[in-house]
Amino acid sequence: MIWNERSNSPVRYRVDQSETAPALFGTFALRLADGTTVECQPALQLLKDAAARFAPEVSESITTVPAEKVKKAVRLFANEKPSTYCTWVGLEQDNDAMQTNRAVCIFYALTGQYDQRGSNVLFATTPTSSITGRELLPKQKADLRLGREKHPLGPNADPGLVQAAEVYDAIITGQPYPIKAMVLFGTDPLLGHGDPLRGKAALEALNFYVHVDTIVNPSAMFADVILPAATCWEREALMPSFEMAEDTLNWAQLRPAVVKPLHESRSDTEIIFDLAKRLGLSEQFFNGDIDTALNYQLAPSGISVQQLKEHPVGMRSNARTRHKKHAETDANSGRHRGFDTPTGKIEIYSTTFASAGYPPLPKFEATDITSDQYPLTLTFFRDIHFCDEQHRNVPRLRRTIPDPKLEIHPSTANAQEIKDGDWIFLETATGRVKLKAKFNESLHPNVVTTVYGWWQACQELKLNGHDPFSENGANTNLLVPNTDVDPISASVAHRAQRCRITIG
Numbered sequence: 001m002i003w004n005e006r007s008n009s010p011v012r013y014r015v016d017q018s019e020t021a022p023a024l025f026g027t028f029a030l031r032l033a034d035g036t037t038v039e040c041q042p043a044l045q046l047l048k049d050a051a052a053r054f055a056p057e058v059s060e061s062i063t064t065v066p067a068e069k070v071k072k073a074v075r076l077f078a079n080e081k082p083s084t085y086c087t088w089v090g091l092e093q094d095n096d097a098m099q100t101n102r103a104v105c106i107f108y109a110l111t112g113q114y115d116q117r118g119s120n121v122l123f124a125t126t127p128t129s130s131i132t133g134r135e136l137l138p139k140q141k142a143d144l145r146l147g148r149e150k151h152p153l154g155p156n157a158d159p160g161l162v163q164a165a166e167v168y169d170a171i172i173t174g175q176p177y178p179i180k181a182m183v184l185f186g187t188d189p190l191l192g193h194g195d196p197l198r199g200k201a202a203l204e205a206l207n208f209y210v211h212v213d214t215i216v217n218p219s220a221m222f223a224d225v226i227l228p229a230a231t232c233w234e235r236e237a238l239m240p241s242f243e244m245a246e247d248t249l250n251w252a253q254l255r256p257a258v259v260k261p262l263h264e265s266r267s268d269t270e271i272i273f274d275l276a277k278r279l280g281l282s283e284q285f286f287n288g289d290i291d292t293a294l295n296y297q298l299a300p301s302g303i304s305v306q307q308l309k310e311h312p313v314g315m316r317s318n319a320r321t322r323h324k325k326h327a328e329t330d331a332n333s334g335r336h337r338g339f340d341t342p343t344g345k346i347e348i349y350s351t352t353f354a355s356a357g358y359p360p361l362p363k364f365e366a367t368d369i370t371s372d373q374y375p376l377t378l379t380f381f382r383d384i385h386f387c388d389e390q391h392r393n394v395p396r397l398r399r400t401i402p403d404p405k406l407e408i409h410p411s412t413a414n415a416q417e418i419k420d421g422d423w424i425f426l427e428t429a430t431g432r433v434k435l436k437a438k439f440n441e442s443l444h445p446n447v448v449t450t451v452y453g454w455w456q457a458c459q460e461l462k463l464n465g466h467d468p469f470s471e472n473g474a475n476t477n478l479l480v481p482n483t484d485v486d487p488i489s490a491s492v493a494h495r496a497q498r499c500r501i502t503i504g
Contacts, residue, residue: 003028012038013343043349043361047106049360063305064444078111079430082118093380093495096364102350104361109346117323124319125249126240127300131293134160136284144177146170151490153356163490164193165482168202179300181208183275185268186229188217191389191453191468194492195430200469217389218455218468218475228265231428232260235267238294238308240301246321252303253314254294258331357497358488374428374498376412379449380477388454395460402463404454404474406435408501409445416501425471426450431478432471432502448499452476454498 003023004011006315010030011020025045029037041049041411056067077083091100113119131354134142146166148156154194155161182203190196190203203209203222211223237255242248261267269290276285286292294305301317308315322328328337338344341353354360371492382388385397392398407425408418425432426448426491435450441451454474457465467473477494484493 001040003040013345029359036152043347047348051189054310054364061367064446077107077391082113082116083110084118085120092489092491093493094491095484095486095493095496097486097491099359099362099364103364106348106362108462109348114346117327121250121321121323122325123246124321126252126298126303126319128240128297128318129299131297132159144173146176147490150418153352153358153488154490163482163492164189164199164487165195165433165492166487168195168198168482171202171205172198180206181210183210183212183217185212185271186214188219188389189215190219190457191217191475191477193478193482194484194494195437195482196475196477197431198234198482204494212268214265215390227271228229228263229271230257230261230265230267234261234265235269238297238299238305242469249321250317250319251314252298252301252308252317254305254308254312256312275495350421353488370499371376374500375446376499376501377447378426378428378497378499379447379495380452380476381449383451386451389455392456393458395458398458398463402458402461403436404433404450404466405438405502406447406448406450407438407440407443410439410441412445412448412501413439416503418501418503425504426476426479426499427502428497428499429480430497433474433476433478434472435474435476448501450476 001010002013002020003009003026004018005021005023010028013022024042025048027039027041030040031037045090054062056070059065059070060067085104087101091104093095094100095416106112108114108120115121125254134330141158144158145156146162147154151157156163156166167179167182169175170177190438191432193257199219200222203219205265209223210227211220211228212227213220214229220226234257236257237253239255240252242251242253260497273285273288273290273293276282277288282288286296298304298308303315303317306368325337326337329335339346341347348361350358350360358493363421365463384400386392408423411422413420418437420437422437423434424437426435440449452475454466454476455468457463466475469478479495479497479499480492482492484497485491486493
């Protein structure tokens with residue numbers, strides 16, 4: 001509903017409603033069918049009231065970002081168009097990830113930049129058939145997915161992912177149902193997820209555990225069977241779209257293997273298709289024919305596997321990016337398409353969130369972030385020399401960064417008589433690890449940062465590995481509890497753990 005200022009009354013909203021003058025702000029009395037009166041406000045008024053609680057001078061005391069810089073950033077964003085917001089794990093790995101991202105996205109709605117050229121655009125990708133097989137899973141089984149009741153709008157429901165913490169708990173407690181066996185492909189949850197000690201206990205408790213990988217990483221050490229996976233150079237791989245730019249998202253490529261698989265290694269796809277046969281699922285896996293499966297995936301694009309084999313550099317699909325798709329006219333209704341939301345609008349007030357019992361507007365809960373026991377804030381970053389927890393055994397890369405380091409402001413280190421290069425302990429309420437101090441004057445004095453993924457040795461440089469389960473090691477996920485999560489998305493707070501530094 002909108003409040004029509006021309007008729008001074010509420011009317012039902014339509015996307016192409018031109019004869020109305022919607023009120024953007026204000027408070028309006030509505031008389032209900034039972035004779036009672038309620039006060040209602042437009043979504044923008046609700047957003048304005050919510051934002052007013054955190055004026056720049058107020059947010060400065062919470063975030064430490066100076067009020068003047070906040071004002072300057074807002075003016076820049078509102079006046080210099082277009083602009084683009086690119087993100088991955090910076091805002092997503094926190095316990096308010098969903099609402100924070102919604103707040104950022106609302107900036108684009110307020111400035112009219114959504115799906116505009118040069119701004120945040122929904123680029124056209126090579127059309128493909130889904131290969132997740134979700135249609136094969138009965139709804140009553142999908143509803144049993146771990147964590148779905150706690151996070152009905154989270155990835156448990158769509159696209160169907162389950163958080164590590166939920167798996168660990170089900171294995172160890174048998175609730176809500178037991179998990180007795182597991183097959184993992186190319187992953188290392190004990191280095192990549194929080195609470196690795198509970199993860200270790202869970203893997204040890206499994207009746208049967210198969211690990212498929214190119215190396216024996218810390219998680220693989222607890223497997224009953226380790227299957228050698230082919231590396232990317234030893235296997236064929238289809239990429240229907242390259243998520244880099246508008247002119248690569250509709251580019252498809254079937255990359256051939258550079259060399260034949262060495263020894264007994266096989267591609268993940270071959271292992272999965274053979275496993276499906278053993279489980280009596282051959283029909284659902286195209287009777288074991290991988291090319292048939294790839295052609296099924298590519299069918300909507302009009303491109304075939306044979307064509308891609310004849311053009312190894314790749315081919316472009318006919319998909320073309322259109323801007324402002326919401327303003328196009330729907331051929332069936334004759335009205336504007338609008339957005340893919342229950343109201344057809346960009347929803348500042350999310351009716352989906354409201355229906356699920358979540359705050360419908362971005363909501364920030366101000367908490368006291370000061371702590372005498374843990375006075376610093378820990379965050380993480382990626383180092384270009386390594387891919388996550390891999391490659392620290394490669395001499396050429398490890399020579400540049402031989403040891404795990406904690407970056408810290410010099411004034412913070414000097415207060416504890418820590419010198420640049422000293423070995424120190426980094427602690428949270430969950431655990432502690434041993435890292436080497438590295439001064440970084442660009443950091444805020446209350447913030448420290450490091451890179452996760454340390455465990456490998458480098459024999460050529462005579463550099464030892466790091467025990468991933470010991471406080472004398474450098475597995476920084478020992479510092480992260482899987483219980484500190486976003487209530488909507490269940491994202492684990494890897495980016496803002498309270499911590500302290502100790503010596504010896």
